[in-house]
Amino acid sequence: MLRxxxxxxxxQGYAQCAFLAPDVFAMHGDEGLLYDPQAEAAQRERxxxxxxxxxxxxxxxxxxxASDA
Amino acid sequence: xxxxxxxxxxxxxxxxxxxxxxxGLRAAETLREKxxxxxxxxxxxxxxxxxxxxxxxxQVLLGMARAEDTALPxxxxxxxxxxxxxxxxxxxxxxxxxxxADGDEVPYDRLLIATGVRxxxxxxxxxxxxxxxFVLRTRADGAGLARRLEAGPRRVxxxxxxxxxxxxxxxxxxxxxxxxxxxxxxxPLVGALGGVVGAVAAEMHREHGVxxxxxxxxxxxxxxxxxxxxxxxxxxxxxxxxxVVVVCLGAQRNTEWLAGSGLGAGPRGIACDAGCRAFxxxxxxxxxxxxxxxxxxxPHPLFGYQFLSLEHWGNAVSQAETAAxxxxxxxxxxxxxxxxxxxxxxxxxxNIKSVGVPTMGTEIMITQGSPAERRxxxxxGYQGRIIGAVTFDNARWLDFYQRQxxxxxxxxPEFSNVDRRPEGGRPVPADFPDPSVxxxxxxxxxxxxxxxxxxxxxxxxxx
Numbered sequence: 401m402l403r404x405x406x407x408x409x410x411x412q413g414y415a416q417c418a419f420l421a422p423d424v425f426a427m428h429g430d431e432g433l434l435y436d437p438q439a440e441a442a443q444r445e446r447x448x449x450x451x452x453x454x455x456x457x458x459x460x461x462x463x464x465x466a467s468d469a
Numbered sequence: 470x471x472x473x474x475x476x477x478x479x480x481x482x483x484x485x486x487x488x489x490x491x492x493g494l495r496a497a498e499t500l501r502e503k504x505x506x507x508x509x510x511x512x513x514x515x516x517x518x519x520x521x522x523x524x525x526x527x528q529v530l531l532g533m534a535r536a537e538d539t540a541l542p543x544x545x546x547x548x549x550x551x552x553x554x555x556x557x558x559x560x561x562x563x564x565x566x567x568x569x570a571d572g573d574e575v576p577y578d579r580l581l582i583a584t585g586v587r588x589x590x591x592x593x594x595x596x597x598x599x600x601x602x603f604v605l606r607t608r609a610d611g612a613g614l615a616r617r618l619e620a621g622p623r624r625v626x627x628x629x630x631x632x633x634x635x636x637x638x639x640x641x642x643x644x645x646x647x648x649x650x651x652x653x654x655x656x657p658l659v660g661a662l663g664g665v666v667g668a669v670a671a672e673m674h675r676e677h678g679v680x681x682x683x684x685x686x687x688x689x690x691x692x693x694x695x696x697x698x699x700x701x702x703x704x705x706x707x708x709x710x711x712x713v714v715v716v717c718l719g720a721q722r723n724t725e726w727l728a729g730s731g732l733g734a735g736p737r738g739i740a741c742d743a744g745c746r747a748f749x750x751x752x753x754x755x756x757x758x759x760x761x762x763x764x765x766x767x768p769h770p771l772f773g774y775q776f777l778s779l780e781h782w783g784n785a786v787s788q789a790e791t792a793a794x795x796x797x798x799x800x801x802x803x804x805x806x807x808x809x810x811x812x813x814x815x816x817x818x819x820n821i822k823s824v825g826v827p828t829m830g831t832e833i834m835i836t837q838g839s840p841a842e843r844r845x846x847x848x849x850g851y852q853g854r855i856i857g858a859v860t861f862d863n864a865r866w867l868d869f870y871q872r873q874x875x876x877x878x879x880x881x882p883e884f885s886n887v888d889r890r891p892e893g894g895r896p897v898p899a900d901f902p903d904p905s906v907x908x909x910x911x912x913x914x915x916x917x918x919x920x921x922x923x924x925x926x927x928x929x930x931x932x
Binding site (some may be wrong): 403407411412413426430434438445462466 | 521523524527528531532536537539540541542543546668755782811812813815818819820822844859862864865
């Protein structure tokens, strides 16, 4: 299971994440972003790509299985 | 050479964080990142590990995510001892101990207070306890409200058209639910963005089918025989039949537990210096108690050194990082919290963002785009300089305006050739309501210069 948060002060609606991981990130209107704060482990690769591709580096992801809670 | 106090703090000191939400978590991570190896205790009144609140009024109400699934991702392991589900109930500054509601006491060498705010409840307690009446601040609030919206109520009444109330109304309409919004002021969002922008927000509500009632107060909530809310009575005599009511009247700071402690804490928050160190009521800054997040109020050099209270996600993160850094630094190594206020809201399909302190603005000028198209940028002016900016679906310009604010650029702005639209080009009054007539609270509040102010004071700067 993945936990994620997007710094929406930073987000400028480039929508790279919504292309790369459409089951987790979705544009809402022209530049608003909605995301699932807890994504399935099966999305790991796509979410990692989305976080890496974000032009303003606004996405923080944690692989919760590996954490101390 | 003997070990310095700072070195011993870093290697085996005790740091206690009261408030286990965004600010508390980011501070804890920063402490570990900066090499703090002592014991770290996280105290939180809610039984959950730190979670993110913004999704509660957006994804969660739209049914796209569960309130239970909002736990914040960690930047790193923090190896903390968690005391969750037990609120702090007192502070012994001389004895350096936090008292907990279960009678326990936790000693500290450094304390960070990040107890945040809570939703202002409906003033009539019996009415507020009717089934179907909600506030929205916590994970539990979000889960309860989402469940009730899922069940398909006949009509939702939102009391207060600030950001939270407007986002809830937007989510209801997106789900096809009938919604009435009752706002004391003349338009939504006026407390935060003024009447010019508020008028645009009002149009957005109505275009999306919200039954928006402005200039009214809800005087009474009425329940049926089973204790379920069935109607609301408004000050203009109207009666709104509704089976869900969401009270969105702003927030109250969680400072009651500090009463009598000697800290400069009151309804406006806890006063701290620009380095996040808490003031005592003596006006003397403490060495070992720090404050971060929604509960803090601290002086900002860009805004006249008035104490600013900021209920902003980004402020919580930035102030927590600064507080943690300063907790582990000597006086020469400390740095000020000079984050420029910024926030966002998503409603009716429009991305609203702001930087600076719009509420200080006496005038606003639309500099780009067009309010009629719901895509524009506006700047707020105060004493001949740019003090704040707002964008509707124009977020990529916000950094530009932030630099203008940081540079105290002149207002009206001189970049007249950026965009030319009929609505723009000249400043008009920003039209903030008289702050002595409180409506939903703005999320940026100027609260004077006194670190020991225990009263709730409003300072009408205009009108």
